[in-house]
Amino acid sequence: MRYLAPAAAIAAALAAPAPLAAQQAAPLDAAALRDAALEDELAWEITEGITTEIGPRLAGTEVEAKARRWSVDKLTSLGFSNVRIEPFDMPVWVRGEERGAIVDPFPQQLYLTALGNSGATPAGGLVGEVAYFPTLADLEAAPEGSLKGRIAFVSHAMTRTQDGSSYGYFGRVRRAGPNLAARKGAAAIVIRSIGTDSHRNPHTGSTNFDEGVKPIPAAALAIPDAEQLERVLKRGKPVRMKLLLTPRQVGIRQSGNVIAEVPGSDPSAGIVLVACHLDSWDLGTGAFDDAAGCGIVAAAAKRVMDAGRPRRTIRILWAGAEEVGIFGGRAYFEAHRGERHDAAGESDFGADRIWRVQTGLAGTAQPVAARLAAALAPLGIAAGSGRAGGGADVAAIVRAGAPGIDLAQDGTRYFDLHHTPDDTLDKIDRVQLRQNVAAWTATLAIVANAPEEIRQNPAAQ
Ligand SMILES: [Zn+2]
Incomplete structure (x- = not known):
């Protein structure tokens, strides 16, 4: 175990003062936001919407394009900023x-x-x-x-x-x-x-x-x-x-990433990137893999946005074409590698409860890691001692130096459903889905608003 801070230190860390570098930033009460998120309906609404109104969405096909348009409408109506599609080309195979x-x-x-x-x-x-x-x-x-x-x-x-x-x-x-x-x-x-x-x-x-x-x-x-x-x-x-x-290869077609933002208040701070992937395999409706992940990260970001402007920009990435070769993650990296990313994570392992948190936060950001561990512990989430990889679509950004954030979901039944016709909405457990939203909400509130430097090697980026 890595974070054995005494109870008093955890309490003090949770009650950290308002951000130093961002006078306009509203203080975000991570514990209150976490608890409110245990009543979340939005992650379900998004998961239900994508799986019902779009269904299977194989990368590079017309139905994946329809999913992108659906997503832009949804994220815009939720009040996010800079909602857009960033297209890219990729080879397409069909069954x-x-x-x-x-x-x-x-x-x-x-x-x-x-x-x-x-x-x-x-x-x-x-x-x-x-x-x-x-x-x-x-x-x-x-x-x-x-x-x-x-x-x-x-x-x-x-x-x-x-x-x-x-x-x-x-x-x-x-x-x-x-x-x-x-x-x-x-x-x-x-x-x-x-x-x-x-x-x-x-x-x-x-x-x-x-x-x-x-x-x-x-x-x-x-x-x-x-x-x-x-x-x-x-x-x-x-x-x-x-x-x-x-099956056949049908040649080069267009896919794309859908991006939305909660603008930060501090122009000198970087981006906190949270991802999922919008495409799915063609056999099921891609509820577990990965409409739920898109619902979770968007619901969490929306809760932080509604509570007050965070210091760092929170950027949501609903990546295209993950299943067939992480084309979306690669396109994102090529387009945005020059920007400063302060942290990156992804929800892409179903919708069952989160049981472990691991990060790649800098040594100097251990108070942030301690606040995170303390805020997640009441959800039954323990801090692990490994280093976060961040997930497929953000892995390149993490390898380039951004601290990863891994909220590990319980995968016990994940590979019963993974890539099968059985990956459908009825498999989502709404109570566990809400625990995911609560964990990501607390994580975004703490990481996006931390006054500390959280990058491993700020000079290199
Ligand atoms: Zn996936």
């Missing part, structure tokens, strides 16, 4: 038909879905013998050319964890497996879905092929179907599968 089946020795249908950037099978599908690899390392060890004409099947042992840490490691099966199988001559690849549920819902997600490697058809099997295929393989007879996938 086609998708079917799979075991042909021999026990014919039956398998539930699967194409991975983003998957190649297509011939129009009539393809049939091949299954080459089974229990892990990605087993596929890596397969000799070059040994998969000629075969369908590689890679499994893994992803498990349920509170912090989602299993995703980084086992997610490589999806991210790297198809490229590897293609290089070894496979006709196609199927993987066990990167997920933790037991439903016949396959989990999509992006994969990538190296320059010069021809994309092969690549699909994720629903977890019960992957387990079924493993049982069939264990009978020891050759197993043949049929696969039909007809």
Whole structure:
């Protein structure tokens, strides 16, 4: 534990004097704002609105453009300043038909879905013998050319964890497996879905092929179907599968970031950036991933805005095209790297309760970190000892020197829903959603209004 300040010091820190550098800034009572946010309705209203009025919003498509227009209207009507779209171009992949089946020795249908950037099978599908690899390392060890004409099947042992840490490691099966199988001559690849549920819902997600490697058809099997295929393989007879996938690359299209601001009172201070992503995968309505995140950060910023002008500008980034390669985060970084960012964070891990806070605040800003820890503790949030990375869409800004703020959400059931048709509004727990808003409200009130220097290396920025 990092913040073992005595109770009296925490109380004194919470009652910090008004900002030194910003006479016009209204003193923000973080504890009162936090408690009021436990009654929040706005985060739900935004999440419900995006998922109902837009639905699935694959990056670079017309429906994502519609989501941006919806967002500009919404953020403008809420009273934010400088609401705008910052467009950028990106390559777009769209799903086609998708079917799979075991042909021999026990014919039956398998539930699967194409991975983003998957190649297509011939129009009539393809049939091949299954080459089974229990892990990605087993596929890596397969000799070059040994998969000629075969369908590689890679499994893994992803498990349920509170912090989602299993995703980084086992997610490589999806991210790297198809490229590897293609290089070894496979006709196609199927993987066990990167997920933790037991439903016949396959989990999509992006994969990538190296320059010069021809994309092969690549699909994720629903977890019960992957387990079924493993049982069939264990009978020891050759197993043949049929696969039909007809996705296609449609070329360069426009996506964009939606930005809105709460202008700060101190022109010498920097920006506090809070992000989510507006695009979603195409199978569900992207409630958990990530309409809820957009609802949470906007509701928190609105509460701080309504309470009085903060010292630092709070900038909301509803990023486009995160799922398919963090194109929005990259475009934001290119456009705004020259501006001074004092802190950056993102809400993009569902809508279940926040359990840990970690920051990258400077050593000299430890009183700010202590105020933050004290304000979040009543919500059941403990200060961790790690350093914040900030989240996918703000990671580049954090790597460039802005302190990250991580409010870690409980990911225990996140990978039951992630990138499946089951990522829908009914999965959002409204009580936990409000706890998220309360935590971000207190965080923005404290960080955006802190009189202290909070950057690690102010001279470098
Ligand atoms: Zn996401």
